[in-house]
Amino acid sequence: MSASELDAALREQLPSLRRFARWLARDPHAADDLVQSALERAIVGWSGRRDEQALRPWLFAIVYRQFLDGQRRSQRYAGLLSRLGIGAPDSQPSAERELLARSTLEAMRQLPVEQRSLLLWISVEGLSYQEVADILEVPIGTVMSRLSRARQALRRLSDGEIVAPALRLLK
Numbered sequence: 001m002s003a004s005e006l007d008a009a010l011r012e013q014l015p016s017l018r019r020f021a022r023w024l025a026r027d028p029h030a031a032d033d034l035v036q037s038a039l040e041r042a043i044v045g046w047s048g049r050r051d052e053q054a055l056r057p058w059l060f061a062i063v064y065r066q067f068l069d070g071q072r073r074s075q076r077y078a079g080l081l082s083r084l085g086i087g088a089p090d091s092q093p094s095a096e097r098e099l100l101a102r103s104t105l106e107a108m109r110q111l112p113v114e115q116r117s118l119l120l121w122i123s124v125e126g127l128s129y130q131e132v133a134d135i136l137e138v139p140i141g142t143v144m145s146r147l148s149r150a151r152q153a154l155r156r157l158s159d160g161e162i163v164a165p166a167l168r169l170l171k
Contacts, residue, residue, distance in 0.1 A: 006046060010039060013059050020060060024067045034070070038063040072126045107157035115150035122147055 017038065021031035041062050049058070108116055121127045121135070129147075133140040 006043070009055055010042065010059075013056060016056070017059055017063055021063055021067070024064070034063060034066055038066045041066065069126075076124070104154070104158055107154055110157050111150065111153055114146070115153055118143070118147050118150050119154065 014035070017035050018031060021034040021038075022028060025031040025034055038059065042059055108119065111119070118132065121132050122129070127135075129140050129143050133143045136143065
């Protein structure tokens with residue numbers, strides 16, 4: 001499909017995408033932003049598409065994923081603000097929760113970069129195991145086992161254990 005054909009196909013889908021985005025976002029300005037970012041992603045990702053016939057469902061999926069990503073991002077941001085004491089005044093963290101959060105952050109800093117990245121992608125950024133597997137270009141089972149080891153190391157560090165990297169003896 002040429003660039004002009006893609007442009008025409010995307011323009012044809014605009015009313016449906018806007019309607020769907022307005023239903024999701026419940027705000028016309030946010031819906032327009034959502035459609036714009038989804039179209040940008042679609043144009044950038046078009047070269048990797050294999051099925052040109054499934055344009056409409058693909059666009060709806062992009063809008064939906066963009067919306068969910070935005071929701072997750074805003075929830076993480078609101079959580080961060082509340083932990084920093086900027087949120088609602090009645091939701092101040094207790095000293096125990098504050099100490100636990102600080103010790104977890106310190107334990108995260110001590111983890112190797114690979115383990116820290118896995119934990120951040122899965123637990124903080126909300127990526128799926130498959131998305132992380134695609135990023136690292138490894139099988140999903142490898143991601144799951146590495147994540148399990150990272151969580152175990154984080155638990156040990158949070159409990160105050162000194163964790164030395166496991167060394168293998170090579171003959």
